Amino acid sequence: MKRLFLLLFLLYTAGLEAKTITVCPDCPINSIKKALEQAEDGDTILIKKGLYREGNILVKKSVKLIGEGYPVIDGEKKHEVITVKANGVLVKGLVIQNSGKSDIEDIAGIKFFRTKNCRIEDCILKNNFWGIYFAASKNGIIKNNKVIGPAKLSYLKSAFGTQIETNFGNGIHLWHCKDMLVEGNHVKNHRDGIYFEFVKNSTIINNLSEENLRYGLHFMFSHRDNYINNTFRKNGAGVAVMYTKYVYMANNRFEYNWGAASYGILLKEIYDSYMFHNVFYKNTTGIFADNTNRTIIEENDFIENGWAVRIWANSQNNLFKHNNFIANTFNVVTNSFQNPNTYTENYWSDYKGFDLNRDGYGDVPYRPVSLFGYFTENYPQSIILTRSFFIYVLDLTERIFPMLIPSKLVDEKPLMRKYEWSK
Amino acid sequence: MLKLLKYEFYNMFRNKWILFYFLFFLILTSSLFYFTKEPAKVVATLLQMVILVVPLISLILGTIFMYDSRNFIELLLSQPINRKSIYFAKYLGATVSLSAGFLLGVLLPYLFFLRQIEGSAEYFLYASLIVSGVFMTFIFTAFAFLIATFFEDRVKGFGASILVWLYFTLIYDGIILFIIIYFQQYPLEKPVLVLSMLNPVDIARIFVILQLDISALLGYTGTIFKKFFDTWLGMATSFGVMVVWTVLPLTLGLWKFKKKDF
Numbered sequence: 001m002k003r004l005f006l007l008l009f010l011l012y013t014a015g016l017e018a019k020t021i022t023v024c025p026d027c028p029i030n031s032i033k034k035a036l037e038q039a040e041d042g043d044t045i046l047i048k049k050g051l052y053r054e055g056n057i058l059v060k061k062s063v064k065l066i067g068e069g070y071p072v073i074d075g076e077k078k079h080e081v082i083t084v085k086a087n088g089v090l091v092k093g094l095v096i097q098n099s100g101k102s103d104i105e106d107i108a109g110i111k112f113f114r115t116k117n118c119r120i121e122d123c124i125l126k127n128n129f130w131g132i133y134f135a136a137s138k139n140g141i142i143k144n145n146k147v148i149g150p151a152k153l154s155y156l157k158s159a160f161g162t163q164i165e166t167n168f169g170n171g172i173h174l175w176h177c178k179d180m181l182v183e184g185n186h187v188k189n190h191r192d193g194i195y196f197e198f199v200k201n202s203t204i205i206n207n208l209s210e211e212n213l214r215y216g217l218h219f220m221f222s223h224r225d226n227y228i229n230n231t232f233r234k235n236g237a238g239v240a241v242m243y244t245k246y247v248y249m250a251n252n253r254f255e256y257n258w259g260a261a262s263y264g265i266l267l268k269e270i271y272d273s274y275m276f277h278n279v280f281y282k283n284t285t286g287i288f289a290d291n292t293n294r295t296i297i298e299e300n301d302f303i304e305n306g307w308a309v310r311i312w313a314n315s316q317n318n319l320f321k322h323n324n325f326i327a328n329t330f331n332v333v334t335n336s337f338q339n340p341n342t343y344t345e346n347y348w349s350d351y352k353g354f355d356l357n358r359d360g361y362g363d364v365p366y367r368p369v370s371l372f373g374y375f376t377e378n379y380p381q382s383i384i385l386t387r388s389f390f391i392y393v394l395d396l397t398e399r400i401f402p403m404l405i406p407s408k409l410v411d412e413k414p415l416m417r418k419y420e421w422s423k
Numbered sequence: 424m425l426k427l428l429k430y431e432f433y434n435m436f437r438n439k440w441i442l443f444y445f446l447f448f449l450i451l452t453s454s455l456f457y458f459t460k461e462p463a464k465v466v467a468t469l470l471q472m473v474i475l476v477v478p479l480i481s482l483i484l485g486t487i488f489m490y491d492s493r494n495f496i497e498l499l500l501s502q503p504i505n506r507k508s509i510y511f512a513k514y515l516g517a518t519v520s521l522s523a524g525f526l527l528g529v530l531l532p533y534l535f536f537l538r539q540i541e542g543s544a545e546y547f548l549y550a551s552l553i554v555s556g557v558f559m560t561f562i563f564t565a566f567a568f569l570i571a572t573f574f575e576d577r578v579k580g581f582g583a584s585i586l587v588w589l590y591f592t593l594i595y596d597g598i599i600l601f602i603i604i605y606f607q608q609y610p611l612e613k614p615v616l617v618l619s620m621l622n623p624v625d626i627a628r629i630f631v632i633l634q635l636d637i638s639a640l641l642g643y644t645g646t647i648f649k650k651f652f653d654t655w656l657g658m659a660t661s662f663g664v665m666v667v668w669t670v671l672p673l674t675l676g677l678w679k680f681k682k683k684d685f
Contacts, residue, residue, distance in 0.1 A: 258636065258639055259639055260639050260641070260642055260643075260645065260646060262639070284639045284640060306637065306639060306640040307640070329637065329640060375600070375604075378607075379603050379604055379607055380642060380643060380644055381603050381611045381612060381615050381644045382600055382603045382604075383640065383641050383642060383644055383645065384599075384615060384619065384629065384641065384644050384645070384648065385596050385599065385600060386632060386637065386640065386641065387470065387471065387474075387628060387632060388592075388596045388625075388628065389471075389474070389475055389592045389593055389596070390592070390593050390594075390595075390596035390597050390600070391596070393593065
């Protein structure tokens with residue numbers, strides 16, 4: 001009997017959920033706004049292929065907005081295209097484009113405000129001021145979206161013209177959220193690719209963020225987050241992770257962030273974090289650590305960067321272990337004579353020592369800071385002597401008789417071969 | 424003068440040094456292109472050659488040529504030819520053949536590999552490398568001739584050549600670094616810019632480096648340098664300084680040569 005009741009109940013609720021409202025330009029219901037008026041909580045609104053110009057679409061019911069054949073929802077460069085202020089909303093398969101622009105408000109392609117359990121999936125966002133915007137939300141999912149903005153990197157060059165950074169918004173912007181998942185998105189040509197501020201316990205996984213004006217990932221006051229398997233490529237200033245505790249960063253690629261003010265990753269006031277299996281390839285600066293403490297940097301590859309690691313004296317008790325430093329112009333640079341960090345068992349491609357007892361570790365300690373590196377960090381003008389024969393001679397003599405460079409900054413057990421973690 | 428020049432060229436091309444010089448650059452550049460196929464990387468390596476090897480070889484070979492043709496010069500001086508044309512013929516003979524050795528050695532592999540190049544062809548970068556190299560030849564051969572006319576003693580002459588080379592490639596940069604460290608409280612970008620403009624080797628080095636992608640490492644100082652070198656004024660100034668560095672030792676040497684009692 002109980003089972004029968006249960007079955008009936010299930011049928012009843014299923015009957016409720018089954019209500020689907022179809023919207024298409026030639027249907028009786030030809031606008032999303034009309035469909036939303038008729039919809040109840042839990043309904044599905046199926047949007048067929050077409051162009052919808054409806055100003056601002058405000059979603060205040062827990063509905064599913066599902067696009068078929070990628071319908072285009074256009075904000076005509078005046079409105080915020082979709083605003084969601086309800087829980088459990090699913091947005092899927094839409095093209096959201098041409099949001100308005102404002103100097104006062106953050107107008108987005110789609111904004112979720114004070115929501116729980118909302119999802120946005122398989123959407124394409126084109127030419128919006130802000131792309132996907134979550135504010136004060138919980139348990140949201142942002143998955144497999146393509147967010148392409150109007151900001152081209154070449155605009156940076158005309159920084160004092162009309163196209164400056166503040167004229168553009170962020171691709172995926174999360175503010176004051178909790179338990180969020182950002183997965184498999186492609187963000188391009190925004191100001192910041194992915195922006196996290198006060199976002200706790202969240203995960204950023206499998207995303208590609210490239211050619212953004214400022215940061216590929218901008219990350220502040222967001223404790224206990226993970227970002228894994230992402231690629232950050234050719235961003236104006238690379239990636240910035242700031243004022244945060246307990247971040248787990250693994251399997252990310254930071255590449256081609258090349259420019260006078262660009263980093264692979266900027267770590268500012270980071271505590272108790274962990275960097276694992278990341279690849280830094282062709283960045284001006286691989287890691288720039290400013291006041292980063294108790295962070296473990298393990299099994300990463302630094303390949304062909306200008307500076308692999310720039311670490312300032314206010315960064316303490318960090319551990320660099322099993323990293324590969326290959327063909328960087330400078331391996332480690334610091335502005336201090338002291339060394340409050342530990343470097344051990346790393347592979348340095350310009351290590352010239354030998355290994356007589358064949359235990360895999362070089363018998364001569366390696367000093368990753370070159371004298372010229374020390375000079376450039378303390379007297380910035382001296383960088384103009386790059387590639388001078390004088391500098392070469394100076395570095396060579398300093399290698400043989402270390403006098404000036406931080407004498408404690410030394411890898412006592414440099415690896416003879418590259419540390420293989422990639423398999 | 425033309426006849427003399429013709430004879431000088433004939434003499435130079437019989438000289439095995441020039442051939443070795445040419446082959447050195449040919450083999451080096453071809454092997455670099457063979458390995459990387461990226462002109463920017465090749466230029467980065469060749470730059471070291473241009474600022475180290477070209478001045479050194481120009482100085483050494485220049486002094487050798489001058490000392491070796493001592494008897495011939497004395498013979499010519501007994502003829503009714505003015506000293507100016509003898510000196511210029513010798514100078515042009517040496518510089519043109521040395522530059523030709525360098526130019527062909529660097530250019531032929533580039534043209535040969537131009538079809539297989541990955542990335543951009545970097546015409547301007549390569550051209551500036553070649554121009555720098557040719558200037559280095561002209562400047563340091565002029566120094567070599569100056570030294571060889573000043574010192575009768577060969578050993579002293581070679582000593583002086585090495586000293587000149589050390590000064591321009593090594594000691595001068597040491598002085599710049601010293602000034603940077605000693606006056607660190609002051610804004611030094613412009614003084615450093617002026618200082619490096621006074622050394623032809625530094626001009627060549629900085630001019631080429633600013634066009635390479637490592638220029639991103641140069642930061643604020645690099646930006647100031649780049650701003651200067653990108654303008655016509657900067658280009659013209661660096662070109663002018665190079666010319667002055669050629670003309671100065673050349674006229675000084677000529678003056679000494681004219682007055683010298685052989």
